[in-house]
Amino acid sequence: MKLLFVADPLATFKTHKDSTFAMMREAARRGHELLACESAQLHWRQGGRVSARLLRLTLTGRSGYGVDDWYTAEALGETALADVDAVVMRKDPPFDSEYFYATHLLGRAEAEGARVFNSPRALRDHPEKLAILEFPQFIAPTLVTRSADDVRAFHAEQRDIILKPLDGMGGMGIFRVRDDGLNLGAILESLNRDGAETIMVQRYLPEIADGDKRILVIDGQPVPFCLARIPQGGEVRGNLAAGGKGVARPISARDREIAEAIGPVLAARGLLLVGLDVIGSCLTEINVTSPTCFQEITDQTGHDVAAQFITALEAACASH
Structure with a gap:
């Protein structure tokens, strides 16, 4: 199969721990053809199909900490996504406006016959913090709000809480406020921005x-x-x-x-x-x-x- 990985720049891969690299290595071991592009390279023009300038990758067999010569690449030029066997969307967060637009281009490619994993619509429908709200039976006490008063009331009830932005990744912007409420006001100013941004608050889990x-x-x-x-x-x-x-x-x-x-x-x-x-x-x-x-x-x-x-x-x- 021809497998296209839409990913971050190849030069940024840390092959000793990168999951996308692990996927590529296993796919190559099975004889699949590896293709790659960045989401910024996706485009569509009237009368055409969603396409990108692709690279065909050959793995060198080298990997590990600090290794950067883990592949060689051949430029293939313009290729329609519908002409490969599978498109694996592996662009890292944040899920910003450009990521959102990329999912729409990938959705258009699906309509043209491309097989995209994970589904572009499903990526949009399942924001990573908010998706848990569909399964309340499995979650800790949780509040999603723009109201600082709601947060203060939640803290008064739970006494020990975690606050997080909805668009964070890798632990960015996560704060704990204990029973004494120390710095709750300052944290709210930083995360909530006077009610301008919605945040998630959860009971701290020891x-x-x-x-x-x-x-x-x-x-x-x-x-x-x-x-x-x-x-x-x-x-x-x-x-x-x-x-x-x-x-x-x-x-x-x-x-x-x-x-x-x-x-x-x-x-x-x-x-x-x-x-x-x-x-x-x-x-x-x-x-x-x-x-x-x-x-x-x-x-x-x-x-x-x-x-x-x-x-x-x-x-x-x-x-x-």
Whole structure:
């Protein structure tokens, strides 16, 4: 198959941990042709189809920390997305206006016959913070609001809370306010901007000390191991980007319960790959744009997450 990866610039890949690279390596091992472009290169012109200037990649077999010669590339010129076998959308967040526009171009490509994973419409319909609202039975006490008064009332009720922006990634902009309410006003000024921006507030979950678990769900089925991202050095954030330590472990019965309830629902909407974030027994986030942690789980457990994903991708393409 010809597999097109719409991704961040190849020069930015950290191949020792990059999940998109793991996908590419497994696809190449199976004999699939690797193509790549950036979302900025997608375009459409009247009378034509959604196209991009593609690169054909050949992997060199080199990878690891600091390795930048992991591929060679051949420029193919203009290619319609409908002329490849699968388009894998792996552009990292933030989900800003340009990401939004890219999903519309990818949606147009779908209408022209392209197979896109994850589905562009599903990417738009499942903002990563707000998607949990569909599954309230699995989440901690949560408030979404633009009102500072609502936040203060929620804090008075819960006493220990986490505040986060809706468009954050990698743990950016996450604050904890304890029972004493110290700095709540300043944090609200920063995040809420006098009611101009909607934020999410949740009860603080002390189980974060044991890790913010990333549970990968592929075609509705949970990967049997998760990556617990454990905060370090007094941090409240377990995100790897914020210095968290990643420890792979088998998923718990509660993790499986959550994944098996949510996974098939999202898979039916075109979300082939989902990353669920769970702290303790509570779902905190549903990641759909570019879920990661493939290599960390594989390296520590031997379970080949990339192989599971490429198998699911092959099956999805065959069923179209």
